Amino acid sequence: MTSPLASPATATVRVFSQRLSSTKRGARLARLLSVGQLSEWGIAYDSDLSASAALLVAELATNAVTHGRVPGRDFELRLTLEGDxxxxxxxxxxxxxxxRPAETSHDGAITGRGLLLVEALATRWGTAPRAQAGKTVWAELRRSTHTDGPLSHDRRGDRPLGTHQLP
Structure with a gap:
């Protein structure tokens, strides 16, 4: 017999958050911590999800320390696994x-090429203002229905770019 106060089944939400120094070493550590955390959550190192997540973390963290760095301020990595x-x-x-995605600057240099990788791997991505100061760049990956957890690259949904709420 179930209690009338029993709540319906809820999805487990797993969250990992870490502040890291705004250095190349901090960006590298973000990638290593990410795949380690995903492994603890049951996502194998050699899965498509883990590999894609590692690439996205590497790109976003590198952008944070290259373009978002303020001396004396750290960057923050946050992973959230909810459902798929x-x-x-x-x-x-x-x-x-x-x-901004790839564009040619006034001096002919191409910038934003790393965001092409984010665009290719993420189901969707965007930015959001940060409460304290700054911004958050986020990317979402979805697992398919396969048992080994490879990614689904379903591009039917919106893939926002600009200022958006985190999903």
Whole structure:
């Protein structure tokens, strides 16, 4: 017999958050911590999800320490696994410098190429203002129905770019 006060089955939400120094070493550590945490959550190192997450964390963390760095301020990595969605969020202290996909600058240099990787791997991605100061760049990956957890690259949904709420 079930109690009338029993709540319906709820999905487990797993969250990992870590502040890291805004250095190349901090960006590398973000990637290593991410795949280690995913492994603790049961996502194998050699899975598509883990590999794609590692690439996204590496790109977002590198952008944070390269373009979002303010001396003396850390960046923050946050992983959220809820159901079949993994959200990777990297926050830095530079809210005025929003990411833009590849473009050619006035001097002919191409910038934003790493965001092409984010665009290719993420189900959707975007930015959100950070409460303290700065911005958060987030990317979402979804697991398919396969038992080994490979990614689903379903592009039917919106893939926002700009200022958006985190999913």
């Amino acid at each position: 969605a993994l959200t990777i969020a990297v926050s830095d202290a530079r809210g005025e410098r929003l990411p």
